[in-house]
Amino acid sequence: MSSTFKAMVRVFLKAGVLDVQGKAVEQALHGLGFPGVADVRVGRLIQFEVAAADADEARTQVEAMCRRLLANPVIESFEVEIA
Amino acid sequence: MSSTFKAMVRVFLKAGVLDVQGKAVEQALHGLGFPGVADVRVGRLIQFEVAAADADEARTQVEAMCRRLLANPVIESFEVEIA
Numbered sequence: 059m060s061s062t063f064k065a066m067v068r069v070f071l072k073a074g075v076l077d078v079q080g081k082a083v084e085q086a087l088h089g090l091g092f093p094g095v096a097d098v099r100v101g102r103l104i105q106f107e108v109a110a111a112d113a114d115e116a117r118t119q120v121e122a123m124c125r126r127l128l129a130n131p132v133i134e135s136f137e138v139e140i141a
Numbered sequence: 142m143s144s145t146f147k148a149m150v151r152v153f154l155k156a157g158v159l160d161v162q163g164k165a166v167e168q169a170l171h172g173l174g175f176p177g178v179a180d181v182r183v184g185r186l187i188q189f190e191v192a193a194a195d196a197d198e199a200r201t202q203v204e205a206m207c208r209r210l211l212a213n214p215v216i217e218s219f220e221v222e223i224a
Contacts, residue, residue, distance in 0.1 A: 080187075090206070092205075094193065094202070096192075099189065101185070101186040102184070103152075103153070103183070103184040104182070105180075106166075106167070106178055106180055108175075108177050109179075123170055123178075127166070
């Protein structure tokens with residue numbers, strides 16, 4: 059029997075990789091009058107339901123999805139949350 | 142005196158708005174052999190540091206940033222986490 063789990067995946071550029079989008083957001087926020095903003099990083103958030111026998115199997119499946127489609131392991135890191 | 146807080150902003154399309162990117166990811170995952178995936182929603186994650194007198198002021202500032210730049214309030218909703 060399989061249950062449905064909620065998966066939340068967070069994908070960010072790895073620490074050493076220049077985050078151009080983050081830099082653009084940072085400059086725009088400074089320009090809008092928020093000078094106290096620093097170290098902006100922009101990432102993706104992917105939320106979905108997944109059918110699996112248990113939470114462990116759901117996590118294994120979702121990690122495989124990250125490596126094959128959701129993240130680019132060369133430059134991005136990901137975190138998986140199963141609920 | 143001001144301290145530095147970590148802000149995490151999650152931006153998603155509102156529930157009634159068609160998430161085309163989410164649909165594309167869902168079909169791609171089905172095609173890759175993950176048939177148990179449903180209800181995929183893709184959002185943005187913006188993480189940064191913000192200087193403020195206290196956590197309440199930091200939250201007020203970050204919510205203003207969301208309304209003015211980080212989210213499109215017509216079709217998107219946002220959640221702010223201050224740590």
